[in-house]
Amino acid sequence: MTDAPTELLRLASADNFRDVAGTGAGYPAGDGGRVRRGVFYRSNELQLTHADAAALAGLGITAVHDLRSTPEVEAHPDVEVPGAAWHHVEVAGIPMEMVDGLADTAAAERVMREVYDGFVRSADSRAAYGELLRALATGGVPQLFHCTAGKDRTGWAAALLLEIAGVDRDTIVADYLLTNEVSSATREKYLALVGEHLGEHLVEVYEPTMVVAPEYLQAAYDAVAADHGSVAGYLRDGLGLDDATIAALRARLVHYDA
Template sequence: MTDAPAELLRLASADNFRDVAGDGHGHPTRDGGNVRRGVYFRSNELQLTHEDAESLAGLGITHIHDLRGQMEVDAHPDVAVPGATWHHVEVTGIPTEMVSGLADAAAAERVMREVYDAFVRSPQARESYRRLLTDLATEPLPQLFHCTAGKDRTGWAAVLLLEIAGVERETIVADYLLTNEVSSATRAKYLALIGEHLGADKVAVYEPTMVVEESFLQAAYDAVDELYGSIDGYLRDGLGLDDETIGALRARLVG
């Protein structure tokens, strides 16, 4: 781990890999501190070249938490990272049956908001995020978590860590939206495949499922407010995290 500013590691084979803390000195917190760099990393699926796997090993990553479903894991198993233990902590992503018959972009956006709403309402999702955050609080550092695109399931996990660290909501949203910038090449590749196999008219229909939008994240925040009153209530009552676990995460993030 390091508190010193350093150039962010970029992976050629995982373009949405990044430090949860952001760049420079790390995202500022409300109490005048900064989120510590080199503690938690996030990514899209780890279809890594040998060189990129060695780069992650060089960071000293001890645990990799895979949030994908079993079918996703079976189709594209993670490349092993030397020194890291792999954990499967499944969170339901975008259901195939919900996107296979999309009529237009507005329908795709509705599906995405439903996915984020389910991150909060689904008992299975809450249990998985409880397990993830507990491991992030207790297992040796640094650690990495990821899903397929590294934007939705992974994005919500990163949001929760930054909330625990005391980062302003505006900064959290900006960090969440950064996916659209850093993974533009991957998105372009998949949209090209959609155009090739489903027709050019389907590209605009499916594009909302391949980006992040503030309204998607807001759907999760709205569910938190409705069911638990606040992020703190969601962490404690929704995920069942105790003071010790939340405090350990905060200490790791800003200690």
């Protein structure tokens, strides 16, 4: 596969960039294996400095999968990563019309749960996630996928990969919640803009849309259980992934000590 760096690369211009496998030896895969590092990476948008773009190129990234909407891409195009092909795999994120005019934190949290429900129940989102996972299963490695903040659309994709690897649910949730730690500086920057342009009284109202929370991820899992019975059923029937694709992803994701 790949020779993963011994330490986690941190990017000054993309603070939510990280290895799907976690740090150290990689997350336990539940059957004596571990998730292989240096295969799949996740990130927020690639508004990269020259040094950070060179650092990604140094990892040997072969493909970048951009999950953002077309307006998001046009507003902030990714900086090119040398050696990596760019692919647009659009997944609907947080609808701006649902965010404008939020009355309170409860409304913001409700919007976020609806977004995650949509990852599972929207036909367009299911098609996009199926496309992404098939590309990750068949393209050269390592590969990177990202959205704007690298927390919601990207977070669900990473959770699915860890599910395929056989990582336990508590570890998946803990990995998902790492966004709140590693991207705190970016979050504070955007909350400061909310205070400046919309009023300080709205900072608390908008904060739930700028973090991840267990109940958001649970909304996606609840939709999976209701519509497909299990994650395996969702991958097969919802995303249209065949057994060979799942097996290929698992082979890429999991390694066993000799």
